[in-house]
Amino acid sequence: MNQNSATNMTLPQASRFASDVDSLVAFITWGSVILFVLITMISLYFLWKYRRIGAPTFTSPISHNNQLEITWTLIPTVLVFIIFFWGFKSYLDMRVIPANSMELKVTGKKWFWAIDYPNGTNSVNEMVLPVNKPVKLLLSSSDVIHSFYIPAFRTKMDAVPNRYTTMSFEPTMTGTFDIFCAEYCGKSHSGMIGKARVVTESEYAKWLEEAESGGKMSPVEFGAKLYTSKACATCHSNDGTANTGPTWKGIYGAKHKMADGSEVVVDENYLRQSMLEPNAKVVAGYQPVMPTYQGVLKEKQIDALIAYIKTLK
Numbered sequence: 001m002n003q004n005s006a007t008n009m010t011l012p013q014a015s016r017f018a019s020d021v022d023s024l025v026a027f028i029t030w031g032s033v034i035l036f037v038l039i040t041m042i043s044l045y046f047l048w049k050y051r052r053i054g055a056p057t058f059t060s061p062i063s064h065n066n067q068l069e070i071t072w073t074l075i076p077t078v079l080v081f082i083i084f085f086w087g088f089k090s091y092l093d094m095r096v097i098p099a100n101s102m103e104l105k106v107t108g109k110k111w112f113w114a115i116d117y118p119n120g121t122n123s124v125n126e127m128v129l130p131v132n133k134p135v136k137l138l139l140s141s142s143d144v145i146h147s148f149y150i151p152a153f154r155t156k157m158d159a160v161p162n163r164y165t166t167m168s169f170e171p172t173m174t175g176t177f178d179i180f181c182a183e184y185c186g187k188s189h190s191g192m193i194g195k196a197r198v199v200t201e202s203e204y205a206k207w208l209e210e211a212e213s214g215g216k217m218s219p220v221e222f223g224a225k226l227y228t229s230k231a232c233a234t235c236h237s238n239d240g241t242a243n244t245g246p247t248w249k250g251i252y253g254a255k256h257k258m259a260d261g262s263e264v265v266v267d268e269n270y271l272r273q274s275m276l277e278p279n280a281k282v283v284a285g286y287q288p289v290m291p292t293y294q295g296v297l298k299e300k301q302i303d304a305l306i307a308y309i310k311t312l313k
């Protein structure tokens with residue numbers, strides 16, 4: 001099942017606590033609507049009932065009414081208590097992390113999400129999760145404040161540099177759900193979009209294996225897949241189109257001018273260094289905004305990306 005929150009007004013309730021969050025929001029919203037309509041109608045009625053007719057008349061001065069005082073104190077107090085305890089219970093559901101949770105590390109970087117799995121696999125902008133398994137996310141940022149937001153799970157948490165925040169949920173439905181960055185973080189903030197793909201236990205195991213080593217794919221196929229799955233595609237085109245970074249079309253074997261005036265020939269070693277130490281040689285005319293993929297890309301993946309870039313003539 002695929003869902004797109006931009007076109008679909010009813011978000012699926014895809015996590016354990018999603019329906020409880022919705023019920024509380026509905027209670028507060030409809031409670032407010034009912035009170036608003038009621039109070040407005042009574043006000044209008046009184047406006048009409050006590051309008052001035054003919055010569056001014058005066059009611060006898062009223063200083064106190066116990067019944068009224070108690071009523072308008074008690075009703076809001078009870079409402080506030082209901083909302084408080086209901087909200088607190090939902091809060092605990094989100095904040096108390098089950099002991100059998102699977103722990104993933106999520107790092108916000110300008111402008112993508114890097115996700116590390118327990119076995120050392122990592123992915124970019126795609127969080128693959130087994131269904132009905134509690135998940136704990138350890139969130140952080142390597143630059144500015146981002147915010148990890150999965151509307152279908154009804155959960156959102158800031159990703160802050162130099163410290164960890166946590167998020168906990170349990171996906172209850174297979175499917176693909178949007179991940180957004182909900183904290184303005186610079187030029188491509190709006191493109192900082194990911195997908196949470198909830199799959200069965202066996203599909204998850206198969207995915208882990210393929211993400212790590214490409215499974216049965218050829219290096220070129222694996223490289224083409226990494227081009228999007230590692231988010232290179234957000235900054236590099238493969239068809240000559242201009243973007244934040246230089247296009248990959250026809251770069252292998254070409255001579256490139258660097259910002260410091262030097263010239264390099266684009267070979268395997270330069271491509272490799274560009275991924276691991278992007279700021280060592282900055283291409284002339286571009287900002288040094290490429291994040292390092294040191295520790296993110298495995299050797300086999302670097303090889304595959306190089307093989308793929310070589311095919312783009």
Ligand SMILES: [Cu+2]
Nearest residue numbers: 146181185192
């Ligand atoms: Cu962001």
